[in-house]
Amino acid sequence: MSAPATEAVSPLEAPSGSPLHRIAWHWRHNPKRELWLAWWTIVAFYQLFFLVFFVLTRTQPPPSPGWDVARVVQWFHHHHYGLLIGFGIMFLITGMTAPSNALIAYSMRRMSVSPAFAYSYLVLYSLSAIPGMLLMCIALTVGAMRPDRDPELISWLYDFAFLSFVGTMGVFLIGSLVWMLAILLDRNRVLPKWFGYLNLCNALTEIVVSPAWIFKTGVFAWNGLIAWWIDMVVFGLYTGVFIFLLRRMIQREGFGTGPLPDLAPTKETDPSALAETAQ
């Protein structure tokens, strides 16, 4: 950010009165309303995500990859309505991932790093819903909607769904690394450095799931202790932490531009000095 420092927006006084009155005031006047809307969308999305995957469809924790064809067909039969209702909800709310990714990209735009980081993240994560969620939702919905098809095909859909969901983590791997690099290079201290390193931990777990392509049983299978349970704990912690940190970022947001006062231009960072050096 090389724009000259400008005055931060002075916060308006929130009125006292009935809760409804205060909510209405915030909707109309709070300068952070768009940010809060994006943040609450993240919270709502992850609640629904949990509800759909862990409760309604029972696709998480994943069922066994080692089942024979008959057992897989039985699984589809048992979860018929759960799959249809759950993934019906998911198809409706997939777009809620956009404000979530936008807020994360916004965090990077508040950093002193190049906008290329935020752009890369946005492009990567606009793809992420496909391998991360949609392929599975579509494949399992197809399986649930066509129970009369050849059991071998149903079994193929089952493998396709879970392998695409668990095994295709490259987008998230690079996305986490982009965010990590932005945080570590940032001089505005938008997000703490330890969270930058936590991104690396999360990125590494995306690699740990890859043996799920090879194993049908044991700790490295798609429902295994290492490939799923430990990774899920790390991912859950990571997600909880970034939602909390984004909330803190919005609370601290002052809408000012330019470097922080204590990061006033130095010989190395002052654009005019750098330009002179370049000449």
Next chain:
Amino acid sequence: MTDLAGAGPRPHRVDGKPDAKDGNKPAEFVPGQPDMWAFVLFEALVFTSYFVVYMIFRTRSPELYLQSQAHLSLRIGVFETLVLLVSSWSMARCVQAARQGAYRSALTNALLTMFLGVVFLVAKVFEWTRLIRMGFGFSSNEFFSHYFFLTGIHFLHLLIGFVAVGVIVYQLRSPARRSQELVETGATYWHTVDFLWIVIFALLYVVR
């Protein structure tokens, strides 16, 4: 974006402490960024969970694990461990030299650490090739799955370690940078990877 975080000369620190480079730095809680220590703690927890899983599955079929373990070459394992221990020693010398302002010596030690890291990686690839030629791959049996997974994920951590040492070398090369904090942060990462190897070595090669 012109520099690594915190690397460039800063006018003053927010917490009012004098900058790391002025030599009168008060004793900090930990060397390097405390943030890196959060990473160390978290990674240690994740690896501990891998080790616990390994131990649980080992107690389920001790015969298979013992027989498979016999195919590992303890000699190569000891060599790799020694190489990493010496690399940690050279890294410690690098930090010490940088603290005393002997940047040329610090740089030499950082490059020596990198060289030893490469020796470890080559030894590791050699060891993997040897086992695969003997017919033991990632999916041969439970022991070898754990073996290739643990050594593989450690290998990956070591590759990231080259980025950490790269940052140290970058810091030491120019008088305009030389952030002691970043040197110590990179060193902390390297020592962690070394420490993790010691545990992996003990569990996979030594414990019978």
